[in-house]
Amino acid sequence: MIVLKFGGTSVANAENISKTIAIITNKSKENQLAVVVSAFSGVTDLLILAGKTAANKDKGYKDIVSQIEKKHKDAIEELISLSDQSEIIDTINSNINHLKTLLDGCYLLGELTNRTADIVAGFGELLSSQIIAVALKQKVSNSAFKDSREIIKTDSNFGKAAVDFKTTNELIAEYFKNNNHQVTLFPGFIASSLDGNTTTLGRGGSDYTAAIIAAAVKAEVLEIWTDVNGMFTANPKSVKQAQPIETISYQEAMELSHFGAKVLYPPTIQPVLKDSIPIFIKNTFEPEVYGTLISNQPEASTNPIKGISHIDNIALLTLEGSGMIGVAGSSKRLFEVLSNENINVIFITQASSEHSICIGILNADADKAKNAIDKAFEMEIAQGKVDPSIVEKDLCIVALVGESMKNHQGISGKMFSTLGKNNVNIRAIAQGASERNISVVINEKDVKKALNTLHERFFEDNTKQLNLFVMGVGNVGEKFIDQISQQKKFLKENLKINVRVIALSNSRKMVFDEDGINLKDWKETLNQGETADPTAFITRTKELNLRNSIFVDITANYDIASIYDQFLGQNIAVVTCNKIACSSEYRNYRNLKNLSRKYNAPFLFETNVGAGLPIIDTLKHLIASGDKVNRINAVLSGSLNFIFNNFSDTYNFHDVVKEAGVQGFTEPDPKIDLSGVDVARKILILIRESGYEMEMEDITNNSFLPAACMETTNNDDFFRSLTKHASHFDNLLAEAKDKDSRLKFVASFENGKASVGLQFIPADSPFYNLEGKDNIVQFYTDRYVDQPLLIKGAGAGAAVTASGIFADVIRIGNV
Secondary structure, X not given: OEEEEEOOHHHOOHHHHHHHHHHHHHHHOOOOEEEEEOOOOOHHHHHHHHHHHHHOOOOOHHHHHHHHHHHHHHHHHHHOOHHHHHHHHHHHHHHHHHHHHHHHXXXXXXXXXXXXXXXXXXXXXXXXXXXXXXXXXOOOXXXXXXXXXXXXXXXXXXXXXXEOHHHHHHHHHHHHHOOOOOEEEEEOOEEEEOOOOEEEOOOOHHHHHHHHHHHHHOOOEEEEEEOOOOOEOOXXXXXXXXXXXXXXXXXXXXXXXXXXXXXXOHHHHHHHHOOOOOEEEEEOOOOOOOOEEEEOOOOOOOOOOOEEEEEEEEEEEEEEOHHHOOOOOHHHHHHHHHHHOOOOOOEEEEOOOOOEEEEEEEHHHHHHHHHHHHHHOHHHHHOOOOOOOEEEEEEEEEEEEOHHHHHOOOHHHHHHHHHHHOOOOEEEEEEOOOOOEEEEEEEHHHHHHHHHHHHHHHHOOOOEEEEEEEEOOXXXXXHHHHHXXXXXXXXXXXXXXXXXXXXXXXXXXXXXXXXXXXXXXXXXXXXXXXXXXXXXXXXXXXXXXXXXXXXXXXXXXXXXXXXXXXXXXXXXXXEEOOOOOOOOOHHHHHHHHHHHHHOOOOEEOHHHOOOOOOXXXXXXXHHHOOOOEEEEEEEOOHHHHHHHHHOEOOEOHHHHHHHHHHOOOOOOOXXXXXXXXXXHHHHHHHHHHOOOOOOHHHEEEEOOOOHHHHOOOOHHHHHHHHHHOHHHHHHHHHHHHHOOOEEEEEEEEEOOEEEEEEEEXXXXXXXXXXXXXXXXXXXXXXXXXXXXEEEEEEOOOHHHHHHHHHHHHHHHHOO
16 A cells, blocks of 8 residues: 655646546556545645634634635545535535534634634544545546545644554554545544644654555555755755755655654654655655655765754753853753743753853744743852853744764864855754754854855765845956856856846846846846946845855946945955055054954955956065065056057047046046046055055155146046147157157155156156056065066956956955
8 A cells, every 4th residue: 555645736726636636546557555645735824814713802713714614625526527526515615614613603702722723723624534535536536535634643732642552553544444435535633632632743744644554554665746846955945056865864854854854744754764664755746756755764965964054933942050060950950941831942952061051942932931940940040150041033044954964074174164164153062963954053144145055065075056136247356247248057067056146136226136147138238227336235245145155346436446345244245446545544554454363254456456357466466475575666557558658749648538538448437547536546556465554645646637637527628628728738749759768657665765757757767668457566586686576467447357356356256
C-alpha cells in the first residue's frame, strides 16, 4: 500500500483538486492507496478567525462562515456532476449548520474553549475530504471515504493532542483488514479522544495523519504532495538560488523541518522512522519532477551541508548571576518554570562558567516567560545573586544542517566568518554533540542576508553575488552599465562573480528591483521610475539589506559624497569616482577609512586619480609593503593635458575646451578642471594615501585662468570669458614656443609641501611627450630614489573611467 497526502494548496480550488484527482487515479491503477487531504487553502485560518470573532461578541463571524460555505459549494458545482450534487450538498449543509451552532454558542457565551476550538478548526478537513471523496468516485469507482476520527485516537489535550498509538494502530489495522477499496480517502488533522470528542494534531497535522496511517499499515512509501519540488537547500522565497534536495536522511529532514522548512510538519517522520518507510516530497503541479526522498540511506554527497533553515519571531531570554555558579538545580528550576507555563524552549546555550543560561523562545511567550522566571528567582534577585532576566525580541534562529558535518573540520568557522563579513551580528550559538546542526541567533532584519550569504558560501560553487546601487548614469555611468552587461557572463563563468544592478538613479528618476534590473532596456526602466530622492535611495538600500551590497557613485555631486558614511556604517561598500569625499576635510577622510575597516565595508576610489590607471592601488601596495613616499611629480588631469596638447595657433583655446567637454574629458563644470581644483584634489588624495595629513587649503594653486574667468557663475558665461580673454591663452602658448617647451599642468609634493600649476616643460622632461589625454605620475620613495616609479596612460574619458570603477567592483568580488 502507498499513502498519499495532499496539502492545502493542492486542494485550494476546483482546478487544483482536479490535478490531485488525476494523480490519485493514475497511481491507483497499480497500487492500493490511502489518501489524506488537508482543508482547502486558507480555510483553517478562516475557521480559527471565525471562532475568535464569535468569542469577541462580533457578529462578523457569520460573514466568515458564509465565505467558507460559498468556497466549498463553488467547488462542488465545478467538480461534481449535477446528478451527484444533491447528497454532498446535504452533507455540507449539515456540517455548516453544526459549525454555525457552535459559533452561535461562542458568541452567546463570549468564550472559545480549547475543546470547541478543536471542533471548529477541524471542519476544514472534514468539508474538503467529503467533497473530494465524491469527486474522486467519479474517476475511481472503487473508492471510499473514512472519517479519521474513527481510527485515530488521542488524549484530551485539545489543540495538540497526543496519539494513543496502541489503540490507533489496532483500529487502522482492523479497518484495512476488512477494506477492499482501491482508494480510501481520509481527512487529515482531525482525530478523536477515547471518549469521542474531536481533537486536532496541531497545525500541519495532516502530514502527521498520513504518517500515522503509513506506519500502521507498513506502507511501501509515504508521499507528501505539496506545491514545491521537494525540500530545498533553503527557503526559495528568501533564497532565489535555492536548489531541491534529491535525497536526505530522516534525521536531517527532522532538523530542517524543525527549523522552519514548512514543506514537512516536524512530527511526521517519527511514526515511519521505526520501520524505515521512505517519504517522498512531491509537487502536485509538476508530478514528473523527482522531488525529495527521505530515507535512512540517502545518497552520499560531497557537500556536508544538506540545507539551511531558520525560525522567525524568536526572543532570547538570558538569566545570569554569580549566584548560579556551582549551585546545583538552577537549570532545573528555570526549565520547570517554563514547562509549568507551557512555554516551548527552541534554543539553549550555557556558559561553561555556569554564570549564565540563554534560551530561545517564541516572541509571543517572552513576556510571560520573563515574569515567571523573575518570580521564581525572586529571592536570589533581591539578594543580588541573580540579575533580573533579560529579554531580546525580534530575533531569528538560522541553522546549518547536515549529517556529514561531523566529518568535516571548519564548518562552523566558515559559517561565522561568512556572516561576519556581511556584518551579521551573532547573538548566540548552539551546536549539539552530534554535530548535525549548527544554530545561531541573529537579528530578524538580517535573516534574508544571512540565508543568501550562507547559501552562496556552501551551495553555489563559491559564486559571489554583488548587488550594485548605482547613482549617476551620465557618460561614465552609461559606459559602466554597458561594461557590466557585456562582461556579466564572463565574470560568472570565469571569476565566479554574479553582478546585479539593484538600483539606478540620475538627478530626475530612480528605480529599484530586488531581483536585478534588466540592463538591456535600463534607460526605459529608469525613465519610468519614481522621482529621484537621495534620502529615499539611502533608506531603500538599507532596508533591502542585501549581501555584498555596493553603492557606486558616478557623480561629481557634493551632497552625494557627504552620505558615504551612511552606507559604510551599514556594511555597504562604496565605489566612487567622485573626488569630493576623499579631498574633503582630513577628519572626514579618516572617518570614512575607519568606518570601512570597522564594518568590513570596502571603500574604493581608484578612479579619483588617473581614471582607469592603477595609481592608488599601486600606492597602497607600496605603503603596505613598508615603503615611504618622499616626493610626487605628476600630470593628473587628462582633460587639461588634452586641452594643452591640442591648443595651437589654428585651434583656439575656447574651441579646445569645448571639444574636451564633448568627448567627456572634463567635469560637467569645466571650470573645476581649468581652475586647478580638480588636480589639487587628486594630489591631495595621493598625499593622504601616502600617509601624510594635509588639507585642501595647504596646497598652493597657481591658476593660469584670468580672475574674470574664475568669477563666472555658469558655463555659458565661462565660455564667453574664454573667448574674451583669448589673448591671455595665446600669450601662454607663444611663451612656451619661445622656451622650446610644452604647457603642462603639473602637481608636485615634496618636503611636506604641495602645489599645482601650469609649467613650461622642457624637451628633456618625461612629461614633455605626454600626448592626448594621458596622465603620468612619478613616485620617489625610499626604494625608488634615483629613478622614480612611473605610471603612465590614459587619464580621462568615459570608457577608461568606467573601466576603473568596474575594476574596483571586481576587486570587492575577489575579496
